[in-house]
Amino acid sequence: MKISKAVITAAGRKQRTLPLQTLIDSDGAEKSVLSIIVEEALRAGVDEICVVVQPGDAEQYAKVAGDHAGRLHFVSQHEALGYGHAVYCARDFVGNDPFLHLVGDHLYVSRTETGCAEQLVTLASKNACAVSAVQATRENLLPYYGTVRGARVAGTQDLYQIETVVEKPTPTEAEQSLIVPGMRAGHYLCFFGMHVLTPTVMDILGKLIQACGGNTRVSLSEALDELAGKERYLALEKHDWRYDVGVKYGLLTAQLALALSGKDRDEVLSKLIELLALRDQRATGR
DSSP states (O other), rough: OOOOOOEOOOOOOTTTGGGGGEETTSOEEEEEEHHHHHHHHHHTTOOEEEEEETTHHHHHHHHGGGGGGGGEEEEESSSSOOOHHHHHHTHHHHHHHHHHETTTTTEEEEESSSHHHHHHHHHHHTTTEEEEEEEEEEEGGGGGGGEEEEEETTTOSSSEEEEEEEESSOOHHHHOOOOTOOTTTTEEEEEEEEEEEEEEEHHHHHHHHHHHHTSSOOHHHHHHHHHHHHEEEEEEOOOSSSTTTTTTTTTHHHHHHHHSSSHHHHHHHHHHHHHHHHHHHHHTTT
């Protein structure tokens, strides 16, 4: 299965300006959040990328994409009908092809030389099926993520056959129906923010949108739950780091993570130590 297309969603009301923000990437270069996400996809072997935006945002997105602007296609989500609807807006771009999906407000730092999206694409290509990245997550964070239940694939450590997907479950719901054998108590497999999906997902989303008459928000998790009952659908447990730039101090945390994983690590560490030392001096009056 060849994955040559990617879809980045960035049309959420609280999300739309985040990809425009500027950070220093791990290579020491100044880039927009959008450019960093695009490069994550390109390292995975993707050739074309569709960015789902709010009407009127395409021009400023193209500007901050820099040298990557020529690879980008833009489609607008004209109505705020949810995450699933945003993904569905890219249906003409996707066609009958599988695609990598990333969200526009998350950045990733891999523990290895291989990028997070590249690992996911390699696995999906090998297994010829949809694969979502997941991460063991504490139950107090369940209100922020879609959550899966699945059975570990025989002979593997971090791969699961997905059985159920629930959008932002309560701790009680999770305890009743989403416990995964072998997972630490109080931890569940929550979406990491990147997926490789088959065109079947677009078919399912289209039916869900039609069924609600186009006036109800549609979640991607609902479509993925149905996908799990139609075809093979795997979850890869990630031990890398994800950073939501949309939360409080999210941009700051992501910036520190990128800096501490890159070429300027020693310089950044020295500056942090200086700041902490200065703070300590002021606190003690020395």
